[in-house]
Amino acid sequence: MGKFTKLVGVAGVVTGAAYLSKSENRRKVQGQLNKAIKRLNSSYVKNLGKPSNIDDAEMVDEGAITSVRYYNKLQEKFQSK
Incomplete structure (x- = not known):
């Protein structure tokens, strides 16, 4: 099972690298990350401890x-x- 897990991990990394090789895809991913961070900051982090x-x-x-x-x-x- 360990070899299979490593194989799947390597395949995921290779697929991610191939996807992010295009600048258009990098911009899409970066935009989604920025949206997620903004949503996290606005709803969850500001209310901690208050x-x-x-x-x-x-x-x-x-x-x-x-x-x-x-x-x-x-x-x-x-x-x-």
Whole structure:
């Protein structure tokens, strides 16, 4: 099965190289990639880490403070021993 997979991979690379040898095809592929990147940036990447609800943001902030306080108490406990 390993030889077959390599053969299919090499065939794919050769086919891709042959397709991209024409400048018209390269422009088509580049245009499609640019569209995909633009779509990705506009919908997914801009909304990462930004809660839409302010209550959610406050809850995350409170949770972070709680875990930091717990960690600090543990550190004080171990340093005093």
